[in-house]
Amino acid sequence: MTKFFLVLHVLAAIVAVGPVTVAASMFPPGARRALADPGDQRAAETLRLLHRICRVYAGLGIAVPVLGFATAMSMGVLSDAWLIASMALTGIAAAVLLALVLPRQEELLEAVEAGAGTDATTEVAATEVATATTGTTATTDVAANPRATVRLAMFTGIFNLLWATVTILMIVRPGSTTGA
Template identity: 35%
Template sequence: MTSLLIALHVLAAVLLMGPVMITVSTYQGQMMKAKDGDAKALGAATTLHRLTSQYGPLSVIVPILGLALFLTNMSVFGTQGRFHVSILLSVIAWVILVALIIPRQKKSLAALESGDSSVDFADHKKKLSMFGGIFNLLWVVTAILMFL
């Protein structure tokens, strides 16, 4: 059972977190190009947001599988603090994604699509870059902790 959970956990991390980490990192650049009237960039920003908002919430599977793995083999995983920290960091990253990144992307994309020029896209870019960087850093640290 442990081997199956490890395989599912790693597979979910690769298939879900990889694309989300990339879309979170590249959305801001396309948003800024779209702000200047680039129709292709608007299409790219729309696609990136769609991927983030669909894969992002599904990525909760990664910490859930990690927690299931942790709980099924407490004698091995329960005594190592790195697994406690990893679960905590992945949950924090997921909350940042769902509570901060996805709503900001949605708001900026709505402004782009409606042509609302009152939106401060530079501020959106800064905040999305900051939260995206924190999100990605938390996942990188979590991945490193898995292999120590």
């Protein structure tokens, strides 16, 4: 049963986490292109697709820790330090994805879909008006700030680095009698 859980765990990681890491990494440059040319429908469609891939596969990604936990239970390694570290890093990676990456993708996508990026002065003025009247910032704030895509790229990089670290821990398994 251990091998069965392990196979499912690895397949789930490849099928679910792989597309998220690639699509999330492709999103910031795509957003820069779409914001630079608001009339480019293809760039906007690409962003929509990349965001959808991230959302859908993030949902499917819940299978990875669930199957990993089942595998660890069947192997009797739940108290091993490498596994505890992997579970903690997985939780942090999920938090980064859900709290920092996906919401910023949505903000940038909304800015692109609203046609933002055509005139930064107008956008800043519109943001100030929206903030003064509603007390909240509008999506045009995202488009008026060129660093929005840079921050998204940074958070995406952190997410990817966390997953790479988890992968290394899963392969090397420090302190394991079967580890490399």
